[in-house]
Amino acid sequence: MTTARAHTNIALVKYWGKRDRQLMLPQTDSLSLTLNEFYATTKVEFDPSLTADQITIDGQAVSGKGQAKITAFLDIVRQLSGKNDFAYVQSTNHVPMAAGLASSASAFAALATAAAGAAGLQLSRRELSRLARRGSGSATRSIYGGLVEWHRGTDDLSSFAEPIMEQVDFPIEMLAILVNTKKKKVSSRSGMQSSVETSPYYPAWRQVVVDDMKAMKKAIADRDIPTIGHIAEENAMRMHALTLSSDPAYTYFDAETLTAIRLVHELRDSGINAYYTMDAGPNVKVIYDRHDRQAILDKLSPVFGRERLVVSQPGPGVTIIDD
Ligand code: PMV
DSSP states (O other): OEEEEEEEEEEEEOOOOEEETTTTEESSOEEEEEEEEEEEEEEEEEETTOSSOEEEETTEEOOHHHHHHHHHHHHHHHHHHOOOOEEEEEEEEEOSSSOSOOOHHHHHHHHHHHHHHHTTOOOOHHHHHHHHHTTOGGGGGGGSOSEEEEEOOSSTTTOEEEEEESSOOSOEEEEEEOSOOSOOSSOHHHHHHHHHHHOTTHHHHHHHHHHHHHHHHHHHHTTOHHHHHHHHHHHHHHHHHHHHTSSSOOOOOOHHHHHHHHHHHHHHHTTOOOEEEEOSSSOEEEEEEGGGHHHHHHHHHHHHOGGGEEEEOBOOOOEEEEO
16 A cells, blocks of 8 residues: 655646647646645555455545546556556545645646555656656656656657756745636646647647747746746746637636736736736636735735635655555
């Protein structure tokens, strides 16, 4: 039996599209910040008496599509380890409230680490990153803490994440505005596929990411939070332009998403270096220097309510918490 804990991450240069759906090889590199506030704790135990994998998430039994996805992932671990038993999987999401931010990144990074441990595999962090990738692309990066780069690679061996700065030594912070915590209508999996296949802007996106990766790494080396925020914001909006330019077009924006964006612009107009990013859902994340936290809370709280604002610092990589 092995229990592992992994934190979620938010991309500053987004991953949006696969090149190989089976191996989960991405079209582009990406770069993220692991967060300390949101994490999953997952326990895995293989048991020869089971006739199927028994999975619970937050105490609820998982069946149907969710179960099939986790069983397919465990099949990879069974294949790697030669262990043919089914497993008990118990996972708990630790989020400040039912946030809709319980991300597949922390879930699959924790599952990969716990399942590999329980199956007796001795994997390096790079190998764990490659394994987590098979569950969910963003999970590739959640093996590491802090600022992390995922090299798209050209095959299973070369597509893994690596830390750029595991112990973040400058005061970057991220605040999540919980706009809407319901399940998204278009999954990231089908959304990105549709963008790759139908958006005429997809080739331009590939070049955007090449340029943004370079500029973002320089901004990180310079510990330049306004430039990091600026690149992350521009990159996120160009990713969301892929959704609007897909056929059929769709969007992850809600009405309140636009309110949040307007408030961040107003903060900037008033001289505070706040920037926003968004993933495959309507919640907005604000990037800023922690010294500006109070000014940002003062601006957002009257509109959204303090309970819908979650402040997060850079977080750690995956850990085994008992064995
Ligand atoms: O790998 P997934 O299904 O969690 O997709 C991640 C997609 C984004 O969150 C929008 C971008 C990213 O790089 O995390």
